[in-house]
């Protein structure tokens with residue numbers, strides 16, 4: 001039935017909605033599976049979720065292993081932990097690789113599974129690969145040796161100035177979580193075929209120590225910093241909370257945009273923390289990042305420097321942001337932002353006319 | 358009175374240039390040190406609970422001897438006791454090994470009601486240590502906790518999830534990782550800073566407040582910590598290519614002219630910006 005060497009993805013759904021990260025994980029897993037010449041298994045946990053299994057196959061899974069139980073209707077750490085462990089025990093041999101999302105659910109669940117299994121877990125990966133490794137460390141002779149076809153879990157470290165390759169070849173599964181919006185999903189293929197089977201779970205009373213009173217989903221109130229194509233951010237240079245009106249107004253010229261902020265603007269109480277970009281906020285890589293009145297301190301920079309196009313407006317020509325932005329305008333953001341809005345709209349119109357002609 | 362344990366960590370200060378090697382790695386011996394900024398929220402939450410419900414707050418840190426500085430800082434904010442776990446054999450522990458050592462500190466300390474941790478650290482940056490401690494202790498956890506209230510032994514909490522939040526209930530003991538969206542950081546120095554300075558000068562009182570422990574004292578197995586006890590290794594590190602761009606700067610003329618030139622350049626560079634704009 002199940003291939004014991006399959007790369008495993010733990011799917012993520014919230015109240016029956018498959019989360020975007022799952023598709024990204026399946027894309028990453030396929031890449032690894034091809035290098036290992038094996039398949040992809042996906043764990044699907046929840047209640048009344050069977051319809052999702054087929055989608056997972058279209059996204060790249062060869063096999064879906066489902067735990068469906070009324071007690072799993074809402075996500076809780078301990079019940080989902082029990083379900084993942086039930087599947088792993090059912091598989092008998094531990095899979096080589098288990099991937100989860102670096103989401104509020106994945107980061108809640110993955111460390112518990114890893115600690116339970118006493119295996120390594122690399123957080124927040126931005127790249128995954130397969131390769132060989134020779135361990136020469138002498139601290140523990142039992143670890144020395146050469147390991148082939150192991151997981152390279154690659155992640156930024158030290159405030160994103162370095163990349164590190166983390167390895168844990170000694171014991172399976174090698175576990176990793178991946179950052180939202182980084183791994184490439186595959187095109188959906190509705191002709192893909194795969195197998196689906198169920199695994200039962202037996203809960204213990206301890207698994208119900210946390211109860212969900214309710215889950216509130218308010219997509220309109222959430223700030224999709226990691227998903228938006230354009231981010232227009234405001235900093236301390238705005239001078240007041242009211243300044244964000246100018247930021248919002250510029251953002252409105254784009255089709256898919258959200259408002260971001262520097263920590264100084266957030267700490268000043270001008271805008272909620274959910275908008276913060278940077279080391280202690282969100283790491284983002286939109287197609288366009290516009291920074292208004294942001295100096296470009298290292299802690300802000302590490303969160304946005306991988307954006308495709310960075311445009312900065314600052315009245316200080318020596319501001320650090322001009323060291324790494326692609327385009328900069330020296331001047332008062334209160335003059336520049338409205339002009340930018342006007343000119344961008346004009347450009348889009350002209351381009352549209354040309355395309356239509 | 359509740360017994361609260363807060364895990365806090367001393368991390369290199371990334372905003373200071375001191376101790377940053379040319380290749381971007383941190384020379385921890387030379388780097389400036391600070392309290393992990395995320396742990397301030399955990400500490401603030403502990404002090405809030407102490408003031409609202411009555412609690413004894415013990416801060417625990419694992420690290421080299423200078424890490425005692427973060428315990429002193431915690432006293433100034435109103436913590437009651439501090440524990441420093443320091444031992445040559447914990448160096449280079451990954452999250453699993455760190456969580457193993459820290460859960461042994463909890464065993465050593467005995468009963469507790471709430472464990473608070475920061476969401477993540479700025480150096481390890483994994484958000485894994487908290488849940489891994491909870492797993493070792495076989496207790497419930499609430500991560501990304503934004504708000505909480507207590508009634509008897511029951512704790513109600515709000516937890517962030519993508520696109521919303523969950524409202525949860527749990528009986529103590531519980532481990533909570535505190536989201537920094539919780540409350541804006543306004544923690545003032547609740548304790549009397551002069552009094553803290555004073556007791557630190559008295560060896561007896563200092564000893565009563567700050568315990569320094571080794572792996573042997575807490576009954577931890579040295580083969581399960583440090584490099585030897587870590588299931589992962591760093592295989593290789595490399596510097597990220599110069600991130601960002603070389604900036605084309607528009608300045609000196611009127612804002613109108615600058616913006617016009619910028620748009621012209623964006624167009625010429627063919628960045629496809631126009632496709633993202635509403636028509």
Ligand SMILES: Cc1cc2nc3c(=O)[nH]c(=O)nc-3n(C[C@H](O)[C@H](O)[C@H](O)COP(=O)(O)OP(=O)(O)OC[C@H]3O[C@@H](n4cnc5c(N)ncnc54)[C@H](O)[C@@H]3O)c2cc1C
Pocket residue numbers: 234235236237238261262263264265276277278279280281282292293294295296297298299300303313314315316319331332333334372394479
């Ligand atoms: C541990 C740690 C973590 C941190 N994490 C983050 C993080 O996640 N995100 C983050 O952003 N920061 C973070 N910081 C803070 C960071 O170091 C900076 O303090 C912060 O980014 C500065 O915000 P700012 O650029 O808005 O403010 P400032 O540095 O005050 O810059 C304001 C800028 O606006 C310009 N300006 C003023 N008026 C105008 C005007 N009318 N028109 C145009 N320009 C104008 C000024 O020239 C100046 O360059 C962190 C710091 C630490 C120590």
Ligand SMILES: Nc1ncnc2c1ncn2[C@@H]1O[C@H](COP(=O)(O)O)[C@@H](O)[C@H]1O
Pocket residue numbers: 364365366367393395396399417418419420452455473474475476477478479481482483484485486487
């Ligand atoms: N060495 C340590 N000493 C005390 N607490 C720690 C240590 N390492 C991690 N923690 C706690 O675990 C949280 C998560 O850390 P991390 O998993 O490294 O991102 C931190 O915010 C701390 O509360």
